[in-house]
Amino acid sequence: MRLIHWFRAAIVLGMIWLGWKMVSLGDNIPAKFEDFYPLHKSxxxxxxxLVAVQLVLRVLVPTPALATGLSKFEAIAAKIAHVALYVLMIVVPVIGYSRSSTFSESDGVTLFGLKVPELLGKNDALSETLSSIHAVLAYTLLAVIVIHVLGALKHRIFDKNKNNDPLSRMI
Known part of the structure; x- marks a missing residue:
C-alpha cells in the first residue's frame, strides 16, 4: 500500500506539471501533441x-486506524481529505478521458501507444465544458493534496504527541 501511495502521488504530481506544461506550449510545437498529450492521457x-487497485486492497487489507491523539476536527478533516483525494483521482482522469473522446480533433486516448475505446461521441461543445470541469477539478485535487501534505507535516513537526505522525507509518 505504501508503494502504491508514493508511486501514485508521484504520478499525480507529474500529471499536474505535465498538464501545465502542455497547455502552456503553442500549438505550433509538435511535442505538445506528439509527446505531452499522449503521456498525460496514458x-x-x-x-x-492504481486508485482502483488501491481501493480493492483497502477492502482486502484494512488500513491502520487514524492516530488516537487527533482532535475530533482533525480526524474528520483527515477522513474528508482522503475521500476527496480518492474521488478526485478517479473523476479528474475520467473527465479528461471523456474530454479527449468528445474533442473532434482528438485521435483518442492511448495507454502508452495502445488505443483504448472512446467513452463518448464527438461533440466539441461538450468537450469544451468537460475541459473546463477537468481543469477546475485538477486544481481542486492540487489544493486537497497541498492540505493533505500540510496536515502530515503539521503532525510530524508541530505535534507534541509523536504518535500522531502519519509519515512514520507511510515511509
Whole structure:
C-alpha cells in the first residue's frame, strides 16, 4: 500500500506539471501533441488503475486506524481529505478521458501507444465544458493534496504527541 501511495502521488504530481506544461506550449510545437498529450492521457489511465487497485486492497487489507491523539476536527478533516483525494483521482482522469473522446480533433486516448475505446461521441461543445470541469477539478485535487501534505507535516513537526505522525507509518 505504501508503494502504491508514493508511486501514485508521484504520478499525480507529474500529471499536474505535465498538464501545465502542455497547455502552456503553442500549438505550433509538435511535442505538445506528439509527446505531452499522449503521456498525460496514458498516465491519467495509470492513475485510474492504481486508485482502483488501491481501493480493492483497502477492502482486502484494512488500513491502520487514524492516530488516537487527533482532535475530533482533525480526524474528520483527515477522513474528508482522503475521500476527496480518492474521488478526485478517479473523476479528474475520467473527465479528461471523456474530454479527449468528445474533442473532434482528438485521435483518442492511448495507454502508452495502445488505443483504448472512446467513452463518448464527438461533440466539441461538450468537450469544451468537460475541459473546463477537468481543469477546475485538477486544481481542486492540487489544493486537497497541498492540505493533505500540510496536515502530515503539521503532525510530524508541530505535534507534541509523536504518535500522531502519519509519515512514520507511510515511509
Amino acid at each position: 498516465f491519467g489511465l495509470v492513475v485510474i488503475i
